[in-house]
Amino acid sequence: MRYLDLMKARAALANGFVASLFVLWAAGAQADLKNLPDSQNPAGSAKLDELFQQLQSSDDAAAAAITEDIWREWSKSGSAAMDLLLQRGEAAMAMGDPMTAIDHASALIDHAPDFAEAYNLRATAYFQMGELGLSLGDISRTLALNPRHFGALAGLGAIFEELNEPAKALEVYREALKINPHMPDVAEAIARIDTKIGGQEL
Template sequence: MLEELRRPDLPNWKNVEEALWSEWSKSGSAAMDLLLERGRAAIEAEDWGMAIAHLTALTDHAPGFAEGFNARALAYFKSGLFGPALDDLARALTLNPDHFAALMGLGTILEDTGRDAAALAAYRAARAIHPHDPDLEEAVNRLEPKVSGQAL
């Protein structure tokens, strides 16, 4: 699916993206999938503490499941805990180097903390995997003029 998503002439890219998210959301355990579901529901409800609790239980019991770390990184980020969010994004990307959302999250934190050149590199890496995401295109276009002349 990743190769298909990378195709520049992909009219149904949202379907491919959804199928990929579906695959990435399968831990191989019904109990762990339930923890992910509960963590995501807490994120949706903006209950960051509950999200972190559910997702920490998930990452403790399924340390090889990249999506658990990616989801918890979002909850940490929304809580203003950038350090733990960066740690979780690094873990998610170690487990799944093609996780374009984790790369985008990394770019967002780097940009929010004034590290524009590193953020641009993260956004470009994510866009290389998912060239259809308009948010990634906008992020790259926003940062390229700011970073011109800076070493990446």
């Protein structure tokens, strides 16, 4: 990560942007999506509810397939053309080309502004480029559209770590693990932070 980008991110934190995002997430990300009407809950469905329930009681082997099913459901925009844009963006990320991924994600957002995965893809690409402020903005939109997005929460935790905010990182990581208990990288991050801070008061 470039030094200038880190300074910009720290300035955003000082100005309250990250703090505001954390407060908004803490207030609303744990909302029970079952109580929201479909028009306000584009990421919710009976199938997803069932998958998330299965995730809580499955073993690690079964959880891998369930998690893939959840990602597959999240990746459905309702439009074949939009799904293709998402696939192209994901392929660009897999090829190590985040800039092209951003281009595809931005085009997707222009045409489908309520599609959470478009913002999540762009947030991931921005993070890979060290653009933490831009990544945070897209994570915020992802979680507004899909509060159960454990991938976006894990990304938010990683950014809080980069910004030396271990208390916020821990809380977000732990929330991600509540939603999906089968995230070894997140569990390792929690253990790493706990070990690092030891008995220090955050």
